[in-house]
Amino acid sequence: MSGTPKISFSEPKPLSDGTFVILADENLHSGRLTRRVLEPAKDLVSRAARTEGFKGGKGKALDLVAPAGLKADRLIVLGLGELKEIGHGDWAKLGGGIMGKIAAAKNVTVLFEFPEGAASAEAAADFAFGMRLRAYRFDRYKTKKKDSEDKSEPAPANVTIAFAEPAAARKKWNAREALARGVEIARDLVNEPPNVLFPVEFARRASTLKKLGVAVDILDVSRMKKLGMGALLGVGQGSVHEPRLVVMRWDGGKRGDKPVAIVGKGVCFDTGGISIKPAGGMEDMKGDMAGAACVVGLMHALAARKARANVVGVIGLVENMPDGAAQRPGDIVKSMSGQTIEIINTDAEGRLVLADALWYTKERFKPKFMIDLATLTGAILIALGQEYSGLFSNDDKLAKHLIEAGIETGERVWQLPLGPEYDKMIDSKFADMKNTGGRHAGSITAAQFLQRFVDKTPWAHLDIAGTGMGASASDINTSWGPGWGVRLLDRLVRDRYEN
Ligand code: BES
């Protein structure tokens, strides 16, 4: 894929051709080796820093092209700010930030050394992780390559992290590389156009996880009919593209240990159906499968790093179209659970897909807990914008663990309430429930709807309509589809469910 730098680790080495990145703190102090490397042009950096007003602030960079007296073609001094103020999450951001500045450089060496004390292998690997995530580009449909003088986007590069203990860093990197690839897979899926990525094609891509030892089972329409999945099937009935339900299993944990289950909304395109959406911005609804994309990316990461946990991923894949065969407002469908649903608005389709996917997952796997991810409601964007995903849960401990993993990874979640007063709002005159709850508390009534399909299973719902697509650029992401949630859930599994 374009945008994937080749990352390797080596012993610290002298300057040579190519771009070199060195690190300096807020006093412009560097490590011992760095100072030695700069010896031939002793006061070059301090003079340039004075001229540019560079003070070594965190994430700031001083860029010296063809520095006189040094062998490097380009030397970049990356500011770390005050060393003791650098938190865990900062290394990936610093790596991403520098990747954004090296543009078309072909060979980059980062002299990963601090002014004082030892840099950790973990920090070096996190730095590389941030560089890799920032380098991602989705340009497979651009037939005219950009002018190479355009430096606004990072280009592929060979990156060497020169670090005192390369073997230790490489070991830490292995798991991060698996995770980075998982994030990239999720980004690709969200970015793909909807004429390419319809349910059958999505399922095919998920089935490539078999190569890593993931068991993949694809349920077609006739199997879903036999199971009574009338809610999911109703959404897909207006499309020429058949729905699929994909079940992915990674059994890296103890034999017989109950799995954890992650369930994703995979609406490959959401027109709204007969309750059709307005034209403006409708193209964004190709991203209405971001939950399912996250599940596939996560399963990749877990399998590729051989996570010691049993994890099931289930994704409901449909296309929501208006058509002569499409579902109507007023229709009543029967879900796999046996509960009936009156369709009020065909655009509230995600909860219908998840109703059957959640019930099926609970029945078949009796999981320790279930987490679903869904670009479920526009209302969550009104409440939280694009900074946090909405979190809803029937289990305080699970909610707490998700909130903590969110702080650790920067993929943050904010909890909203559930309760019987909200649940009442989806009672129906004609069926067991209706698929919308009116204007008020739209994200909460959607979550209440899902809760009716999880029974007593500990469960959390993440509404990612604001975070799963249309991301604004950050140090570690410039992609429209950010691959949101892969890092969060990998972290949850790693910290809480691996031995
Ligand atoms: N996929 C949309 C939600 C969405 C909106 C995702 C904006 C990303 C950005 C979902 O299927 C939907 O249409 N929800 C409706 C529900 C309503 C009809 C009760 C909504 O939010 O308007």
Ligand code: MN
């Ligand atoms: Mn919709």
Ligand code: ZN
């Ligand atoms: Zn939708």
